[in-house]
Amino acid sequence: MAHVERQQWDVVVVGAGGAGLRAAIEAREQGARTAVICKSLFGKAHTVMAEGGIAASLGNVNEGDNWQVHFRDTMRGGKFLNQWRMAELHAKEAPDRVWELETWGALFDRTPDGRISQRNFGGHEYPRLAHVGDRTGLELIRTLQQKVVALQQEDFARYGDHEARLRVFQECTVTRVLKDRGPAGGQRVSGTFCYERETGRFFVLEAPAVVLATGGIGKSFKTTSNSWEYTGDGHALALLAGAPLLNMEFVQFHPTGMVWPPSVKGILVTESVRGDGGVLRNSEGRRFMFDYVPDVFKEKYAESQEEGDRWYEDPDHNRRPPELLPRDEVARAINAEVKAGRGSPHGGVFLDVSTRMPAERIRRRLPSMYHQFKELADVDITAEPMEVGPTCHYVMGGIAVDSETAAAVGVPGLFAAGEVAGGMHGSNRLGGNSLSDLLVFGRRAGLHAARHAAAPGTRPAVSGREVDAAAAEALAPFHAAEGAENPYTLHQELQTAMNDLVGIIRRGAEMAEALERLAALRVRASRAGVEGHRQFNPGWHLALDLRNMLLVAECVARAALERTESRGGHTREDCPAMERDWRPVNLLCRPVDPAPADPGAARIALERIRTEPIRPDLLALFEKEELAKYLAEEELHG
Numbered sequence: 001m002a003h004v005e006r007q008q009w010d011v012v013v014v015g016a017g018g019a020g021l022r023a024a025i026e027a028r029e030q031g032a033r034t035a036v037i038c039k040s041l042f043g044k045a046h047t048v049m050a051e052g053g054i055a056a057s058l059g060n061v062n063e064g065d066n067w068q069v070h071f072r073d074t075m076r077g078g079k080f081l082n083q084w085r086m087a088e089l090h091a092k093e094a095p096d097r098v099w100e101l102e103t104w105g106a107l108f109d110r111t112p113d114g115r116i117s118q119r120n121f122g123g124h125e126y127p128r129l130a131h132v133g134d135r136t137g138l139e140l141i142r143t144l145q146q147k148v149v150a151l152q153q154e155d156f157a158r159y160g161d162h163e164a165r166l167r168v169f170q171e172c173t174v175t176r177v178l179k180d181r182g183p184a185g186g187q188r189v190s191g192t193f194c195y196e197r198e199t200g201r202f203f204v205l206e207a208p209a210v211v212l213a214t215g216g217i218g219k220s221f222k223t224t225s226n227s228w229e230y231t232g233d234g235h236a237l238a239l240l241a242g243a244p245l246l247n248m249e250f251v252q253f254h255p256t257g258m259v260w261p262p263s264v265k266g267i268l269v270t271e272s273v274r275g276d277g278g279v280l281r282n283s284e285g286r287r288f289m290f291d292y293v294p295d296v297f298k299e300k301y302a303e304s305q306e307e308g309d310r311w312y313e314d315p316d317h318n319r320r321p322p323e324l325l326p327r328d329e330v331a332r333a334i335n336a337e338v339k340a341g342r343g344s345p346h347g348g349v350f351l352d353v354s355t356r357m358p359a360e361r362i363r364r365r366l367p368s369m370y371h372q373f374k375e376l377a378d379v380d381i382t383a384e385p386m387e388v389g390p391t392c393h394y395v396m397g398g399i400a401v402d403s404e405t406a407a408a409v410g411v412p413g414l415f416a417a418g419e420v421a422g423g424m425h426g427s428n429r430l431g432g433n434s435l436s437d438l439l440v441f442g443r444r445a446g447l448h449a450a451r452h453a454a455a456p457g458t459r460p461a462v463s464g465r466e467v468d469a470a471a472a473e474a475l476a477p478f479h480a481a482e483g484a485e486n487p488y489t490l491h492q493e494l495q496t497a498m499n500d501l502v503g504i505i506r507r508g509a510e511m512a513e514a515l516e517r518l519a520a521l522r523v524r525a526s527r528a529g530v531e532g533h534r535q536f537n538p539g540w541h542l543a544l545d546l547r548n549m550l551l552v553a554e555c556v557a558r559a560a561l562e563r564t565e566s567r568g569g570h571t572r573e574d575c576p577a578m579e580r581d582w583r584p585v586n587l588l589c590r591p592v593d594p595a596p597a598d599p600g601a602a603r604i605a606l607e608r609i610r611t612e613p614i615r616p617d618l619l620a621l622f623e624k625e626e627l628a629k630y631l632a633e634e635e636l637h638g
């Protein structure tokens with residue numbers, strides 16, 4: 001048996017983005033001894049990159065806003081596939097979570113009369129995003145980190161040890177959620193198997209409750225706004241522990257990523273650019289979004305440029321411009337313009353603020369965008385338009401969870417929050433709804449994980465056999481036979497297959513081909529090999545991440561092939577309509593044989609389940625005619 005250090009905690013939180021930190025703070029405040037573990041440096045999670053803001057119906061800029069309007073917008077954005085109780089809790093609790101951040105020291109931009117300022121974003125009826133310039137995620141993480149430090153100082157005063165009840169393990173990766181498989185344990189969570197990236201040292205964090213808050217999956221696609229960490233680890237860890245994933249076909253392609261130069265392709269251009277007045281034009285100079293307003297949104301969006309422009313000054317008497325449609329609609333429109341030969345020189349379209357706002361205002365409202373384009377593309381956005389195109393940005397699918405407790409379905413002791421959890425956003429997320437989701441469900445996950453850990457009963461045990469198996473799995477890339485496969489090559493091929501065959505516009509035959517390519521890649525990945533040793537070895541780390549990316553990619557491709565309609569972040573050229581009969585259907589990805597003899601064999605089985613009927617008082621928030629556009633016949637009359 002390998003000697004692996006073990007530590008005992010009550011709650012282990014995997015991930016130190018907004019969801020993980022909010023969960024950890026809550027668990028610690030509930031009295032649980034809490035460990036947080038993150039793959040990158042503490043403070044460098046994806047959340048830091050969030051630019052636009054946090055959606056919460058504070059009603060500071062338009063008093064008409066309230067949780068019901070926010071709920072309605074969220075359900076419309078998700079094309080009614082949202083786990084409605086999550087959308088309700090989110091809309092109700094987001095304002096409290098923003099206020100709480102302020103009491104912890106967050107410095108939001110203000111309205112002239114001193115309230116937290118709120119900006120417009122796609123799909124939100126009122127200005128709703130609390131923001132800090134275009135660096136909101138940075139302020140969110142800074143504030144949560146400050147709160148962690150404050151709690152650690154309290155613990156030092158009481159126990160003489162800053163890390164007595166809340167400890168952060170940074171630059172450490174979890175490769176397995178461990179389970180007590182004994183007859184008494186009955187498959188409960190028992191901890192995590194981890195390695196330190198710098199030294200390669202293995203260790204185990206034993207705990208009866210584990211919260212997964214690992215973020216997204218973007219690195220499975222070639223063009224993405226996501227950074228190196230987003231390899232779908234939490235999704236895969238849950239699957240391998242026996243928890244199903246929900247609706248993995250829904251992947252958001254943000255309409256505006258940089259398209260040039262190639263080295264920065266995919267980097268995000270925040271939606272705030274459009275929220276603040278930026279417009280999209282094609283190579284003929286036409287504001288083409290007016291040509292792409294779908295029927296379900298027609299009543300809510302301006303029909304002329306003049307009306308759209310008036311809305312910025314007088315939103316109560318005008319309809320919003322169609323540049324602010326939900327992201328899936330804008331991304332598809334850009335794709336269609338480029339395909340029709342009306343794109344920009346580098347295969348995108350033009351996004352212009354330079355003719356819409358004075359230079360000084362652009363630099364003040366969008367400082368990061370100004371610097372991003374100046375430094376990376378040598379474009380001065382105060383004087384010329386940006387070139388933009390769709391980029392893989394966010395995954396709506398994720399671990400199937402209980403709406404109230406964030407408990408993962410079927411695995412006692414496992415919780416999930418943030419981007420890794422499914423359900424909240426339905427088939428398409430509205431901008432700004434992620435940061436609020438992290439805070440609302442991060443808190444809930446921390447609360448219920450702490451309660452679970454404090455429940456009476458024996459602590460689950462971590463068996464030596466399971467630790468040995470996890471260590472052997474992690475070391476396998478060092479023992480690859482002759483003719484080992486290069487993990488970087490495999491990763492590139494995976495990204496190309498997903499981008500080209502399961503990307504923004506999908507076709508049945510291409511997705512079937514993607515599944516074949518993924519099977520072949522699984523066979524080759526079983527021979528992935530690396531050289532050198534365990535001290536900081538990025539090739540080894542990637543070889544381990546490949547297992548996760550391949551599992552997640554298979555989920556996305558299988559679910560996307562199964563859902564024969566177009567809805568939100570799932571667009572099929574061969575099934576272009578949104579079908580009402582698919583509205584009450586959720587697709588669950590379940591793991592099949594965890595260690596098949598044939599590495600190419602399918603690892604995922606799909607199951608169709610019915611969505612829970614939407615509560616009548618929530619349905620009553622919508623007009624009957626609107627519901628008739630979305631709900632299946634039996635739901636309308638049931």
Ligand code: FAD
Binds near residue numbers: 015137173
């Ligand atoms: P993350 O912040 O992604 O953190 C994941 C954590 O998990 C990290 O600490 C990582 O190191 C860790 N981790 C991952 N795998 C492992 C492992 N195996 N072991 C240990 N640790 C692991 N949303 C909004 O609402 N508003 C915005 O304005 C906005 N702007 C955005 C701009 C950009 C450029 C991007 C990319 C996204 C934006 N989003 C925005 C989306 C939002 O930022 C993310 O969805 C959100 O931050 C995800 O937070 P999270 O806590 O779930 O995970």
